[in-house]
Amino acid sequence: METMGLRERKKLATRQALHxxxxxxxxxxxxxAVTVExxxxxxxxxxxxxxxxxxxxxxxxxxxxxxMAAQIIESITSYRRDATMFEAAAQAVGDVFHTAMNSxxxxxxxxxxxxxxxxxxxxxxxxxxLERAVAAGIAKRTGLPETDIRVRTVASASIAGSRLVxxxxxxxxxxxxxxxxEQVFTALATLGDRDVDRWHIGAAAD
Numbered sequence: 001m002e003t004m005g006l007r008e009r010k011k012l013a014t015r016q017a018l019h020x021x022x023x024x025x026x027x028x029x030x031x032x033a034v035t036v037e038x039x040x041x042x043x044x045x046x047x048x049x050x051x052x053x054x055x056x057x058x059x060x061x062x063x064x065x066x067x068m069a070a071q072i073i074e075s076i077t078s079y080r081r082d083a084t085m086f087e088a089a090a091q092a093v094g095d096v097f098h099t100a101m102n103s104x105x106x107x108x109x110x111x112x113x114x115x116x117x118x119x120x121x122x123x124x125x126x127x128x129x130l131e132r133a134v135a136a137g138i139a140k141r142t143g144l145p146e147t148d149i150r151v152r153t154v155a156s157a158s159i160a161g162s163r164l165v166x167x168x169x170x171x172x173x174x175x176x177x178x179x180x181x182e183q184v185f186t187a188l189a190t191l192g193d194r195d196v197d198r199w200h201i202g203a204a205a206d
Contacts, residue, residue: 015053015063017043022060027108031058031116058122062109068096069133076137085150088141089134089158090185096130097162098177101169110166131159157188 021042025034036057040047054060075092083091100106113119132146135155139146146152161184168180 014043014045014049018045018050018053018060019063022057023105023108026057026061026112031061031112031119056122058119059125061112061119062122062126064126064129069129069136072096072130072133073137073140076134077141079141084189085138085142085154086158086185086189089138089154090161090181092137093130093134093158093162094178094181094185097165097181101177127159127163130162131155134158158185161185161188 018039021039022034025038025042034057036047036050039057039060040050050060054063072092075095076088079088079091109123113123132155135146135151138144138151138154139148142151144151161181164184165177165180169175169177
């Protein structure tokens with residue numbers, strides 16, 4: 001097992017300190033009232049150091065959990081061999097989101113997004129990072145290149161499905177996360193079935 005060197009540990013610690021400082025300050029005053037300089041003072045680093053890690057103060061708020069991409073890739077590649085690509089992606093993305101949703105950081109991020117919708121642009125960039133991780137996992141599992149349109153479609157649809165789960169939880173906080181993921185990804189996996197095409201015909205007949 002590889003061990004992380006002192007330099008890498010320090011870099012991770014600095015990145016985490018900036019993330020926590022940004023969350024703390026923006027939760028208290030809102031993103032518009034907080035400056036990069038204030039975040040740096042809170043974290044005990046220089047503004048120059050800040051820009052070695054993040055492009056904007058908003059990026060610091062939505063720092064992906066350490067190892068999230070690697071977790072997704074490992075989960076997809078190790079999932080049972082008879083599973084479809086969507087089933088493997090659902091398991092991986094569901095596990096990551098389930099863990100995230102039980103954290104204080106997630107609650108703060110969601111509260112900031114609801115109070116300041118313009119932060120959604122930054123949140124969507126995080127979604128693209130997760131989408132790339134899903135694509136990497138599917139590619140490794142199937143032997144297809146990450147640029148293959150089927151791989152990219154599964155990855156893109158998986159993240160879109162995850163956003164639907166989050167929206168559903170906002171509408172009904174008592175809903176079961178695992179059940180929502182199963183429903184959404186089952187729907188995604190069957191979109192090409194002819195039975196699905198008959199949904200509209202049946203609805204029109206009623």
